[in-house]
Amino acid sequence: MTPRSAVVPFATCILIAVVWLNQSVGLAEWDAMKVEIAAAPRDHIVDFVRYPFLFLYRRAPDEAMYWATARAILGRPFDEAALDRGDVPASFAGVRSVSDGRWHAPYAEVPLEYPPPAVPFIVLPALVAPTFNAYARLFGGLMGACLVAAIAIAIRTARRVSIVDGSNRASWWLACALLLAHGAIAIQRLDAVVALLLALAVDAAVRRRPVWLGVWIGLAGATKFVPLLLLPVLIAADATFYRDRRQLVRVTATAATAFAIGLAPMALAGNGALGELLAYHARRGLHVESMVGTLYGAARALVGHAEAATLDFGSFNFHTPTADLLARACTALTLAAIALLAFFLWRREPPSDEDRARHIACAALAGTATLWLTGKVFSPQYLTWGIPLLLAVPGAAGVRLVGIGLGAILLSQIYLRGYYDYVYNQRAIGIASLVVRQLSIVLLLAMAMKATGLLSRRPARRS
Numbered sequence: 001m002t003p004r005s006a007v008v009p010f011a012t013c014i015l016i017a018v019v020w021l022n023q024s025v026g027l028a029e030w031d032a033m034k035v036e037i038a039a040a041p042r043d044h045i046v047d048f049v050r051y052p053f054l055f056l057y058r059r060a061p062d063e064a065m066y067w068a069t070a071r072a073i074l075g076r077p078f079d080e081a082a083l084d085r086g087d088v089p090a091s092f093a094g095v096r097s098v099s100d101g102r103w104h105a106p107y108a109e110v111p112l113e114y115p116p117p118a119v120p121f122i123v124l125p126a127l128v129a130p131t132f133n134a135y136a137r138l139f140g141g142l143m144g145a146c147l148v149a150a151i152a153i154a155i156r157t158a159r160r161v162s163i164v165d166g167s168n169r170a171s172w173w174l175a176c177a178l179l180l181a182h183g184a185i186a187i188q189r190l191d192a193v194v195a196l197l198l199a200l201a202v203d204a205a206v207r208r209r210p211v212w213l214g215v216w217i218g219l220a221g222a223t224k225f226v227p228l229l230l231l232p233v234l235i236a237a238d239a240t241f242y243r244d245r246r247q248l249v250r251v252t253a254t255a256a257t258a259f260a261i262g263l264a265p266m267a268l269a270g271n272g273a274l275g276e277l278l279a280y281h282a283r284r285g286l287h288v289e290s291m292v293g294t295l296y297g298a299a300r301a302l303v304g305h306a307e308a309a310t311l312d313f314g315s316f317n318f319h320t321p322t323a324d325l326l327a328r329a330c331t332a333l334t335l336a337a338i339a340l341l342a343f344f345l346w347r348r349e350p351p352s353d354e355d356r357a358r359h360i361a362c363a364a365l366a367g368t369a370t371l372w373l374t375g376k377v378f379s380p381q382y383l384t385w386g387i388p389l390l391l392a393v394p395g396a397a398g399v400r401l402v403g404i405g406l407g408a409i410l411l412s413q414i415y416l417r418g419y420y421d422y423v424y425n426q427r428a429i430g431i432a433s434l435v436v437r438q439l440s441i442v443l444l445l446a447m448a449m450k451a452t453g454l455l456s457r458r459p460a461r462r463s
Contacts, residue, residue: 009172013151016176017144021184024057026064026132056417057184063136065314070126070135072110073119075102092280107266107273113280113314116265117223118190140184143192147387150192150199151175154388157203158398160357171391174402178387181410183417191384194224199388202364205234206357210247214254221255222262225281226375227385229338230367231255236345237363237452238356285317286327287377288424291441294434296323297426306426315379316424330376337374341367344454351453361392362451365401369445373438380412397451404447408440 024030033047033054041048064082071078077097092111104110106119114122121142129135155171179186186192197220204212213234221228235242235251242248266274286293288309296318300307309316317323341363351359368385372378383405390398390405415423415433422430449455 006169006172009169009176010152013172013176013179014144014148016179017148017187018141021057021179021187022137022140022144024054024059024184026059026136027061029133030054030058059133059136060185060188062314063139063188064132066122066139067126067129067132067135069110069112070123072097073104073106073123074126075100075104076126089276089280089283092276105269107269108271111276113277114190115222115225115263115277117219117262118193119265121190121193136188140187143187143189146192146196147179147186147384150196150388151391153196153199153203154390154392157199157206157357157361157392158394160206160394170399174399175387175391178390178402178406178409181406181413182383182387183413185381185413185416186384186387189381189384190223191381194220194227195385195388197223198227198230198364198368198385199392201230201234202361202389202392205238205360205364208238208241210242210251211254214251214256215258218255218258218260219262221259226334226371228255228259229334229371230364232342233338233345233363233367234360236342237360239346240350280313284313284315284327284377285319286323286330287379288316288318288426289380289434290330290376290378291373291438292326292330292333292376293318293323293378294431294438296326298431298435301426301428301431306431308426309424311424315377327376330374334371334374337370338367341370341449345452348453358394358397359452361389361394362397362401362448365389365393366445366448366452366454369441369448372441373445380416383409383412393448393451397447401444401447401451404440404444408437408444411437411440 025033033044033051037044037048037051047054061082064079068078068080068082072083072095075098077099080095080097083095092113095110098104106112106116112119121139125135125138125142129138151172155168155175158171159168197216201213201216201220204210204216214231217228217231217234220230231251235248242251263274266277286296288294288297293309297307297309307318307320309318311317312319317327345363365386368389372382386405386409390402392398393401411433415430415437419429423434424430446455
């Protein structure tokens with residue numbers, strides 16, 4: 001229950017997530033409006049005043065793809081161009097618009113690059129939305145609600161240690177700042193669902209509920225695959241508890257079951273859909289915004305051979321023999337980095353009972369930052385996962401981490417909305433922006449590890 005002193009920031013957070021970030025229109029309508037305003041600004045005074053916000057929060061191509069996918073599944077006409085992902089395997093291309101009004105099974109009839117837990121979030125808004133703009137606002141509102149719920153759970157998790165009423169109010173204001181810094185991308189992608197599942201997983205870990213931890217982390221993995229790798233980190237963060245093999249079996253068995261159930265509809269499709277999806281993601285190139293991609297791009301630029309990224313698989317990626325080799329190496333890099341983090345967490349001296357919640361939340365944040373830094377793909381929307389994790393860390397350590405995370409999120413929003421063409425075309429300012437953003441995440445990882453005591457010889461102390 002939200003204390004009275006936190007009602008205003010709580011309501012403000014809802015307003016930002018569900019309304020403010022959700023106010024703009026689709027790209028086609030925005031382009032038309034831009035021309036009309038430029039031609040006769042006095043005839044469109046309201047839109048002229050709103051224009052900066054319509055630009056800043058304009059709808060994403062991802063939402064148009066979700067809308068087209070939902071319409072294809074429901075047997076309703078859609079814009080086939082919205083499903084153009086660039087160069088993709090044949091099984092993910094060539095969907096034709098139909099108007100028969102019947103259900104077309106995902107994976108069997110309509111290709112999807114998202115696992116089954118994402119399907120309800122894509123399709124349900126389309127059942128009642130007559131237009132794309134209506135669908136996008138319903139979808140954005142749904143994602144905004146998921147994020148507010150994730151934030152509320154994270155703040156509750158932090159308050160298990162920090163019970164001062166004022167800290168609750170401050171946490172909601174910090175949540176507002178994170179949402180504003182992240183911008184519309186916070187609610188225009190499915191990553192808000194992952195953020196909610198990770199918030200639930202961390203809360204279950206802090207409460208020592210291994211079955212629920214397994215459920216939430218398994219579903220998070222079934223929704224976006226890589227979050228499943230946070231399970232060993234969360235187990236290692238509470239090594240004292242999970243040295244009891246019964247608890248270890250409970251959490252791992254439940255996670256495996258939830259993961260399998262989440263992916264089961266793909267297996268039931270009977271056409272190798274799961275293998276196709278895994279192959280789809282395996283073929284993705286080295287993303288221009290990933291850490292390895294940033295280093296690769298910066299190195300080429302320094303020797304005078306800057307290489308523009310190309311659009312395929314829904315993102316801008318590098319495609320040279322070296323880049324492809326680095327992309328394949330990222331999987332091993334991620335697994336090795338997560339294994340090392342879990343190993344050192346497992347081996348370090350157990351935290352005190354009063355430090356355990358902070359220790360677990362910081363470990364989850366460190367694990368997430370590790371996934372961000374080592375993956376071959378790192379789109380800015382992945383930062384959405386970190387919003388509740390930042391807020392789950394109690395005390396002064398949490399405030400410091402929020403400050404660093406806020407900087408990384410804000411910089412990503414600036415280049416994404418301001419000069420993203422300079423990023424994928426590998427202009428100097430684009431490369432520099434990526435380098436600074438990546439360094440801020442490295443700092444976030446280091447600070448989270450320090451808060452768990454991994455960077456000191458003594459156990460972490462309470463802030």
